[in-house]
Amino acid sequence: MSEQSVKKVPFNKPYLTGRESEYVQESMNSGNIVGDGEYTRKCERLLEKTFSAKRALLTNSCTDALEMAALLIGLEPGDEVIVPSYTFVSTANAFILRGAKPVFVDIRADTLNIDETKIEGKITGKTRAIFPVHYASVACEMDSIMSIAEQHGLAVIEDAAQGVNARYKGRYLGTIGDLGTYSFHGTKNYTCGEGGAIVINNGDLIERAEIVREKGTNRSRFLRGEIDKYTWVDIGSSYLLSDVLAAFLYAQFEELENIKRKRKEVFDFYYQNLRDLEEEGKLTLPAIPETCEINYHLFYILLPSEEKRNSLMQSLKTCGIQAVFHYIPLHASPMGRKFGYKSGDLPVTESISGRLLRLPFYPDIGRANQEFVVRMVKKFI
Numbered sequence: 441m442s443e444q445s446v447k448k449v450p451f452n453k454p455y456l457t458g459r460e461s462e463y464v465q466e467s468m469n470s471g472n473i474v475g476d477g478e479y480t481r482k483c484e485r486l487l488e489k490t491f492s493a494k495r496a497l498l499t500n501s502c503t504d505a506l507e508m509a510a511l512l513i514g515l516e517p518g519d520e521v522i523v524p525s526y527t528f529v530s531t532a533n534a535f536i537l538r539g540a541k542p543v544f545v546d547i548r549a550d551t552l553n554i555d556e557t558k559i560e561g562k563i564t565g566k567t568r569a570i571f572p573v574h575y576a577s578v579a580c581e582m583d584s585i586m587s588i589a590e591q592h593g594l595a596v597i598e599d600a601a602q603g604v605n606a607r608y609k610g611r612y613l614g615t616i617g618d619l620g621t622y623s624f625h626g627t628k629n630y631t632c633g634e635g636g637a638i639v640i641n642n643g644d645l646i647e648r649a650e651i652v653r654e655k656g657t658n659r660s661r662f663l664r665g666e667i668d669k670y671t672w673v674d675i676g677s678s679y680l681l682s683d684v685l686a687a688f689l690y691a692q693f694e695e696l697e698n699i700k701r702k703r704k705e706v707f708d709f710y711y712q713n714l715r716d717l718e719e720e721g722k723l724t725l726p727a728i729p730e731t732c733e734i735n736y737h738l739f740y741i742l743l744p745s746e747e748k749r750n751s752l753m754q755s756l757k758t759c760g761i762q763a764v765f766h767y768i769p770l771h772a773s774p775m776g777r778k779f780g781y782k783s784g785d786l787p788v789t790e791s792i793s794g795r796l797l798r799l800p801f802y803p804d805i806g807r808a809n810q811e812f813v814v815r816m817v818k819k820f821i
Contacts, residue, residue: 475680
């Protein structure tokens with residue numbers, strides 16, 4: 441196939457299973473399209489059963505789930521939270537909104553996750569929690585993190601926005617810490633456009649999680665018939681996902697493993713066809729430890745320098761291929777500087793951020809488009 445005959449290759453396209461509109465229509469016909477409806481409960485039960493989670497609650501977004509987590513563990517002004525700088529801003533905003541301070545830790549050069557060996561050195565008398573982020577669905581070293589947290593009496597909130605249906609030593613991401621959070625944004629493996637979930641693994645937090653999600657009321661108990669009226673009992677906000685979106689999401693959940701299989705095929709093709717460049721020392725491919733089973737959320741390559749990365753990104757753009765970088769380190773941002781950080785504080789994070797390039801990735805990308813992407817990467821290099 442000639443390069444001219446290949447259409448533009450977008451970075452991402454949401455995958456549809458074919459039953460989304462049917463379930464959305466059913467939800468609309470039910471007359472109950474608000475949160476905590478039939479499809480909400482179906483999705484939550486599926487997550488709990490499949491992932492062996494104590495309780496899962498759908499939310500409007502992973503951001504909402506993270507904010508709920510900060511409320512549930514009782515973060516207050518002056519508290520400190522250990523977190524990687526290489527993450528989306530929502531991870532930090534969730535606890536900064538409660539008045540807590542981010543304590544940024546550098547990442548590992550192999551998995552791009554928080555460096556567990558550098559966590560204890562950041563713990564002070566003000567530290568209240570660790571927020572590990574599972575980058576690209578590759579699990580953080582959770583055994584070490586949980587051990588450190590237990591020794592110091594800290595809560596662990598897993599940001600598994602990218603890690604739905606991925607595992608660490610057989611356990612699903614999001615179900616290992618005290619709390620876990622998922623994203624069902626349009627860029628994620630399983631989507632309803634916007635959406636998320638909080639996974640409650642600490643049984644003591646389940647009842648309060650329901651209250652916080654329901655604007656601080658005990659409405660969930662009322663809906664179950666446990667009380668004859670509901671009222672305001674705690675702080676909270678409107679974190680419920682509409683049942684219409686839950687209906688859309690349920691169609692995705694029914695294809696949980698099929699979607700993962702399709703994404704694995706895309707991932708494997710990139711890996712197998714770019715491995716020769718890694719062997720020649722011209723780029724680095726994703727590293728996946730034996731303890732991790734990923735969900736094939738994304739595929740990135742690491743170039744030798746930021747200049748090389750930017751040049752390749754521009755070269756691919758001229759060919760109609762949308763390849764993009766990822767996070768700008770939070771510690772080096774304007775907000776990061778307000779907390780006393782500066783460029784140079786986290787060298788591995790800064791190096792990775794400047795050299796990483798994500799390639800187009802979605803289940804329906806097609807072999808011809810993938811071949812085109814690989815060919816253009818090789819042509820440039």
